[in-house]
Amino acid sequence: MAKKHPIHFLITAGGTREYIDPVRFISNASSGRMGYALARAAIAAGHKVTLVSASDLQPPVGTDFVGVDSAAEMFAAVKKFFTKCDCLIMAAAVADYTPARPAKAKIKSAKGGLTIKLKPTADILKWAGKRKRGNQIIVGFALEEKNLRMQADKKLKEKNLEMIIANTPTVIGAAKASVEVKGKSSAWLSITDVSKSAIANRIIRLIEQMAVTAGD
Numbered sequence: 001m002a003k004k005h006p007i008h009f010l011i012t013a014g015g016t017r018e019y020i021d022p023v024r025f026i027s028n029a030s031s032g033r034m035g036y037a038l039a040r041a042a043i044a045a046g047h048k049v050t051l052v053s054a055s056d057l058q059p060p061v062g063t064d065f066v067g068v069d070s071a072a073e074m075f076a077a078v079k080k081f082f083t084k085c086d087c088l089i090m091a092a093a094v095a096d097y098t099p100a101r102p103a104k105a106k107i108k109s110a111k112g113g114l115t116i117k118l119k120p121t122a123d124i125l126k127w128a129g130k131r132k133r134g135n136q137i138i139v140g141f142a143l144e145e146k147n148l149r150m151q152a153d154k155k156l157k158e159k160n161l162e163m164i165i166a167n168t169p170t171v172i173g174a175a176k177a178s179v180e181v182k183g184k185s186s187a188w189l190s191i192t193d194v195s196k197s198a199i200a201n202r203i204i205r206l207i208e209q210m211a212v213t214a215g216d
């Protein structure tokens with residue numbers, strides 16, 4: 001059997017915060033638990049982890065922790081650490097839009113409505129998919145309401161990933177979850193109704209197998 005080498009993981013977690021003014025932000029319901037579970041599973045298996053986190057959860061022991069707020073900050077951190085990592089896992093729920101012109105001072109309440117103009121953020125996963133070197137492994141997540149496998153497969157190809165983990169919005173905040181996993185050249189695998197740490201362990205094992213093949 002091939003010897004297991006430590007893998008340097010770059011993992012993102014949590015929902016980014018897009019500030020409207022210094023005290024208000026737009027975010028999403030992601031807790032960061034899946035990304036943290038992956039970080040813990042990787043550390044427990046003897047790997048190195050850089051965790052770029054937009055979550056308020058306590059940094060897992062043993063990770064190199066980088067705290068961020070916004071999608072732009074997360075992108076800057078991924079750019080900084082990407083070349084040195086063997087595997088990027090984008091478990092974060094990155095905002096697709098951010099305020100076009102965040103106010104420098106707290107917005108005062110006034111009569112009538114308030115309209116905030118949003119602009120798209122950069123797709124970090126797509127950026128990484130375009131720049132990866134030969135044996136780097138890139139793993140993405142897909143949160144889909146319907147046509148789970150079809151939509152996720154599209155993302156796998158379009159973003160040039162080695163693996164996609166697809167789930168439905170019911171996974172957000174839940175203790176147990178079910179996910180569908182597909183490698184670039186393998187069939188779909190269902191991991192159903194287990195804890196996020198059990199899912200994370202399975203995913204790290206799958207990536208280890210991929211890394212052995214890629215490095216051979």
Ligand code: CTP
Pocket residue numbers: 071090091092093094095096121122123124125126139140141142143144155
């Ligand atoms: N992602 C990213 N940068 C963004 C948005 C998403 O890197 N600006 C990553 C997420 O971390 C996740 C994957 O892309 O790994 C899929 O995110 P998802 O929101 O499901 O897909 P989108 O490509 O944004 O498409 P849509 O929301 O239209 O389904």
